Amino acid sequence: MSDALRTTVLNITTGSAETVTDLTRDCADFLTRVADGRDGLLNVFVPHATAGVAVLETGAGSDHDLLAALHDLLPADDRWRHRHGSPGHGRDHVLPAIVPPHATLPVLGGSLELGTWQSVCLVDTNVDNPDRKVRLSFLG
Template sequence: MRSEVVDVQTGPEESVYDLTGDCERFLAGIPGRPDGLLHVFVPHATAGLATIETGSGSDDDLLQVLQRVLPPGLGWRHRHGSPGHGRDHVVPAFLPPYAVLPVLSGVMELGTWQRLCLVDTNRDNPRRKVRLSFVDG
């Protein structure tokens, strides 16, 4: 198995960060253009992954839906951090912190508009680590 960690700066606002290019660079470094599985893992309790179209507004729509489904002012029991931070700890139940994607001839098998994105609603932690691991198949 080949594995590496990518550092991501998400910033002070809720964000959808496109990891697709990072994944493609990682896979390009694997000799022989193999078939296998790409496992992506976010080792944080307040972020998740989504396969979604970006650039057309869907990424902003996703953040808006999370605001409606998980409103910051709901009265979360988990209360440390900035106001509404408790919701950030629930986000991974809706957007898991992992994804597994098939890789054929060294290329992720994504649909035409699909991108793999880190979804980070936690304004208290603008730096994230993402582990990319390739399992040869």
């Protein structure tokens, strides 16, 4: 593997409830290990059909607001054609069309370049699968 591309996989347990999990510290720690002060790009990718990556404010209620908005847009009921798993699980398979499974973010001087209130988050509405992988890749 080239020194220009470094990658790792995080194993995240989201539990049995819909969650927004802040990954910002994990991203910063990864960049501390691999970026060596360089500029580049951090790609965050969730290799799951029922989870996504969002950049948003956390801790002030926005994470709960996002889950509420997703519940309004994608109700957990029997309208979905995709019908395995818990009731309404088909909505989880539509989630990545709204909250994409990836984000590419700027890295300047080895540090993630986020706005003051921005955090990198795993969004998981699938209560049937509590074990998630998140791939972090730095290109610089």
